[in-house]
Each structure stands twice: as structure tokens, then as C-alpha cells.
Amino acid sequence: MKTKIVYVCSSCGYVSPKWAGRCTRCGEWNTFEEQEEVKGQKGQAYTRAVTKTSTKQSVSRLSEVEIKGDERLFTGIAEFDRVMGGGIVRDSVTIITSPPGGGKSTLSLMVASQLAKSGKRVLYASGEESDSQIKSRADRILEKVEDNIWILADTSMDRVLEAIAEIDADLIILDSIQTFALAEFYPSRAGNPTQTMECASALVQSAKNKVRPRAVFMIGQMNKNDEIAGLRALEHLVDTVLVLEGDGAEELRSLIATKNRFGSTGEMGFFAMTEKGLASIDNPSEYFVTKREKGDGVSGSAITVLREGSRPVIAEIESLVSNSFMAYPLRISENMKKDTLNTLLSVLEQRGGIKLYDKNVVVKTTGGLYLKEQAANLAVLMSIVSGVRDFPLPSDWAFIADVGLTGELKKIPAMEGRIRELDRMGFKKVFVAFEGARKVKLDNLEVIECKNLIQLMGKIFPSRKK
Structure with missing residues (x-):
């Protein structure tokens, strides 16, 4: 007999x-019931109710639940462990997504290697690549292919579940979840919302087993809207959602936790894509600033401090201002919204007295860091003024403030942490909004408060006759 x-x-x-x-x-709503269709030897078919085994979970008092001290698996990849909240929770389910070529498979293989080194058993199941393709990438990016990594090149989730029990895996990596299917839900093909959710649910059950908890790491394909392909319910099902951002042609990659039940949502880590895989950028404040010797300042450069996740990151903003011979001068920026740049230029012209109607203005950041915060607005304007006046700003000065339409400097949040980061990195001066910084004990840094653009520019740039 055959059943479906x-x-x-x-x-x-x-x-x-x-x-x-x-x-x-008949047009009735919510009347479909799941049944088994059974075909006999002579081709006769009939349906019967599906018999499901009841799996009862024991009830526990919350106060009596024991938490083991080794609940997290540490990979040793500093930026990854940071974003995860201190490592992978032993019975958690994580999904990572990125545009094609973003590095999600590379990062997953690096995580597998690091855990295998520590004695953990890892199953890497791929529905997209053959075992030889995976081995070729491993040989390229890993110093050594560990014996504790098992490869399964198959699209059958039933075979994956068998392999999990067969090798008693501590970590299961699925690449990608949209390529797997359970036989129970045929003829729905892989990638169908039903198959994707049921495959993910089967992995969640495996991960949350009280007797044998396991960590699951699923790779999710991204659609053209830069979202995880399939139902949004997939994101609700898992514990952690990681998004690996970065242009395939660029070196910088940003790993962001858009959801994390065991850490800080919004935490961010930085990697550099190299021939040997993703290299963790453990000190971003050095990576996003051009190293210059004292006295080697260049015009058009200004320093600010951004808040990426829970930590402050020092960033350099560069501006190029040139004469325009067209009716409409160019306003170009790859690292901030064009509307924001146009607004800041209008404020600078009207409130700062800097004429830009016949000037092209190009703004970018060192390292390709995107400017999402208003805290960078003052530094953007100072880099432009520095370029217009051809006056280099000292490389150990920084600017942290928003700029209002009135030309007044505005306070921004988390100022204490930003100031301490500048002091740690040896900066000498930081310009902030009036009453925008609390009294913090500093070793080297001088905090200078200003009320508006005119007052700030008067303290920095030499006066010129109009």
C-alpha cells in the first residue's frame, strides 16, 4: 500500500x-482536514484520519529549572561571539542571511571549524553544493579541515534528521533551509512555505530536546527586497536572526543581530572579506580611520564617533569640494542618504555662511561605513568646510553632534561612551553640543562645548575677509 x-x-x-x-x-472556509490517502494493490484509493503520536512534555516549576554553566559554545571568532551575545547557546536555533556572495556559507564553515577544534561534533548539510565543492572551499579558507566535521550533500530533511542522530551532532548547519524537504509533505517541493516551516520546526524540536540539546545554524536565502525568503513566521520561530551586510565587491562585511533572545538585538560585528575567508575586525576604531603621522593632516577629513550596536566606533568622514560648471552642481554620497546631505548643505549655506551653489560636493567614509546616526552630522559639515577652505583639521580632533535647521548643535545619546572611546584612542579634543557631555574623568581628551555652527567655526577656522 502507498500512502500520502x-x-x-x-x-x-x-x-x-x-x-x-x-x-x-463549495466555497466554505476552514473546512479542510488533513487525512491519509491509501492506495491498494488494485489501484483503489480511500482516505483515513491521520494518526499522530502524542508527545507530552513534562511540566516544570520555573524556579526549579536548572541552567548549566556551559550553556554557550564559544567559537573564538571575536566579532561573531560578540554579536551572538557571548557565543552560541547550546539549545538555540539561529538563521543567517545575506545577499548572494555575501559570505554566509563562508562564515558558517568557519564557525563549524572553530567548534570542531574544541571537540564538538558538527554536521554540515548542504542542499546547494556537492561535498567536493564544500571541501574545496574548506581547503581554501581553513588552515586545517577538522575530523569532527561531517558533510551531507542532500535535500532530504529526513536524511538530515537521521544523520543528526547517527553522529550525535552538537551543531547542525543547514545550507540553505529553503532547499530541504520532508517526505511527509510531498508533493510540496523544497522552498514551498509549508516545507520550509516544517523543516525548520523539525530542527527546532531537535535543538530544544531536554535530554540532548543541540545548536542549529540555518542559512536562509534572501529575496530581492533584502529579506529572508519565505514566510515571516520563520523569523519568529528561531531564537536569533543574523544579517550579513556588504557589497560583494567591497571588503567590509557587517554582521547584525536583528533578533536575539540571548543577547542584544541590534548588536553589530565587523569582518573583512579576504582570500582566506572572513577576518574578524576586532578594533573597528582603527579600521575606519586613516593612519596619519602627526602634522600630516589633509583638508576635507573629519573624525566622529558612531554607535554600532552597543559599542562606540571611531569613523573618518572625507569630503571633496570642487568648482561646478553646470547649472546643477553634483551632490554625491555612497554612505549616507542624499536627502540628509542636501539638508546639511542647506544649513551650512544659510547658517554657516559657506557658499556652495557653484560647488560639487562628494562625501564618503573610510572603510565604507554607512552613516545612520545624526551624531555624524557635525563631522560631515566640518569635513566640507575643511575642504572649502583648504584647511586641514588635526587628526586627533573629533566632532560629535547633530545640527539643527537653525544651525544650533544638538545633543545626541550615549555621549559618555563615545567620549571614553576617543580618550582611549589618544585623541586630544572633541567638539560637542552645549551641555552635551557629562563630566567624565578623562586622561588626555579635552571636551569643548559649542552652541552653534558660527561659534564652532570661529574656534577652529581662521577668519577670512568677505
Whole structure:
């Protein structure tokens, strides 16, 4: 006998190969019931109710639940462990996504290698690549291919579940979740929302087993809207959602936790894509600033401090101002919104007295860091003024403030941490909004408060006759 799952309308008896909210024959809503279709040797078919085994979970008092001290698996990849909240929780399910070529498979293989080094057993299942393709990448990016990594090149989730038990895996990596299917839900193909959710649910059950907890790391494909392909419910099902951002042609990659039940949502880590895989950028404040000797300042450069996740990161903003011979001068920026740049230029012209109607203005950041915070606005304007006046700003000065339409400097949050980061890195002066910095004990840094653009520019740039 052959059996398969079908859906039968309880109102009219119509049989459908897949579930639907409304019966196409009688028009009734929510009447489909899951049943088994059984075919005998002579081709006769009949349906019967699906028999499901009840799996009862024991009830526990919350106060009596024990938490083991080794609940996290540490990979040794500093930026990854930071974003995860201090390592991978032993019974957690994580999904990582990025645009094609973003490095999600590379990062997953690096995580597998690091955990295998510490004695953990890792199953790497791929529905997209053959075992030889995975081995080729491993040889390229890993110093050594560890014996504790098992490879399964198959799209059958049933085979994956068998392999998990077969090798008793501590970590399961699925590349990618949209390529796997459970036989129970045929004829729905891999990538179908039903298959994707059921495959993910099966992995969640495996991870949350009280007797044998396991960590699951799923790779998710990204659609053209830069979102995880499939149902949004997939993100609710898992514990952690990681997004690996970065242009395939650029070196910089940003790993962001858009959801994390065991850490800080919004935490960010930085990597550099190299021939040997992703290299962790452990000190971003050095990576995003051009190293210059004292006295080697250049015009058009200004320093600020951004808040990426929970930590402050020093960033350099560069501006190029040139004469325009067109009716509409160019306003170009790859690292901030064009509307924001145009607004700041209008404020600078009207409130700062810097004429830019016949000037092209190009703004970018060192390292390709995107300017999402208003805290960088003052540094953007100072880099432009520095370029217009051809006056280099000292490389150990920084600017942290928003700039209002009135030309006044505005306070921004988390100022204490930003100031301490500048002091740690040996900066000498920082210009902030009036009353924008609390009294913090500093070793080298001088905090200078200003009320508006005119007052600030008067302290920095030499006066010129109009």
C-alpha cells in the first residue's frame, strides 16, 4: 500500500493535494482536514484520519529549572561571539542571511571549524553544493579541515534528521533551509512555505530536546527586497536572526543581530572579506580611520564617533569640494542618504555662511561605513568646510553632534561612551553640543562645548575677509 497526505473538505468531501483556507468546490472556509490517502494493490484509493503520536512534555516549576554553566559554545571568532551575545547557546536555533556572495556559507564553515577544534561534533548539510565543492572551499579558507566535521550533500530533511542522530551532532548547519524537504509533505517541493516551516520546526524540536540539546545554524536565502525568503513566521520561530551586510565587491562585511533572545538585538560585528575567508575586525576604531603621522593632516577629513550596536566606533568622514560648471552642481554620497546631505548643505549655506551653489560636493567614509546616526552630522559639515577652505583639521580632533535647521548643535545619546572611546584612542579634543557631555574623568581628551555652527567655526577656522 502507498500512502500520502491529502486534505478533505468536511463540508462537501472535496479532496485537495494541499491545504487551502477556502474550498474551491463549495466555497466554505476552514473546512479542510488533513487525512491519509491509501492506495491498494488494485489501484483503489480511500482516505483515513491521520494518526499522530502524542508527545507530552513534562511540566516544570520555573524556579526549579536548572541552567548549566556551559550553556554557550564559544567559537573564538571575536566579532561573531560578540554579536551572538557571548557565543552560541547550546539549545538555540539561529538563521543567517545575506545577499548572494555575501559570505554566509563562508562564515558558517568557519564557525563549524572553530567548534570542531574544541571537540564538538558538527554536521554540515548542504542542499546547494556537492561535498567536493564544500571541501574545496574548506581547503581554501581553513588552515586545517577538522575530523569532527561531517558533510551531507542532500535535500532530504529526513536524511538530515537521521544523520543528526547517527553522529550525535552538537551543531547542525543547514545550507540553505529553503532547499530541504520532508517526505511527509510531498508533493510540496523544497522552498514551498509549508516545507520550509516544517523543516525548520523539525530542527527546532531537535535543538530544544531536554535530554540532548543541540545548536542549529540555518542559512536562509534572501529575496530581492533584502529579506529572508519565505514566510515571516520563520523569523519568529528561531531564537536569533543574523544579517550579513556588504557589497560583494567591497571588503567590509557587517554582521547584525536583528533578533536575539540571548543577547542584544541590534548588536553589530565587523569582518573583512579576504582570500582566506572572513577576518574578524576586532578594533573597528582603527579600521575606519586613516593612519596619519602627526602634522600630516589633509583638508576635507573629519573624525566622529558612531554607535554600532552597543559599542562606540571611531569613523573618518572625507569630503571633496570642487568648482561646478553646470547649472546643477553634483551632490554625491555612497554612505549616507542624499536627502540628509542636501539638508546639511542647506544649513551650512544659510547658517554657516559657506557658499556652495557653484560647488560639487562628494562625501564618503573610510572603510565604507554607512552613516545612520545624526551624531555624524557635525563631522560631515566640518569635513566640507575643511575642504572649502583648504584647511586641514588635526587628526586627533573629533566632532560629535547633530545640527539643527537653525544651525544650533544638538545633543545626541550615549555621549559618555563615545567620549571614553576617543580618550582611549589618544585623541586630544572633541567638539560637542552645549551641555552635551557629562563630566567624565578623562586622561588626555579635552571636551569643548559649542552652541552653534558660527561659534564652532570661529574656534577652529581662521577668519577670512568677505
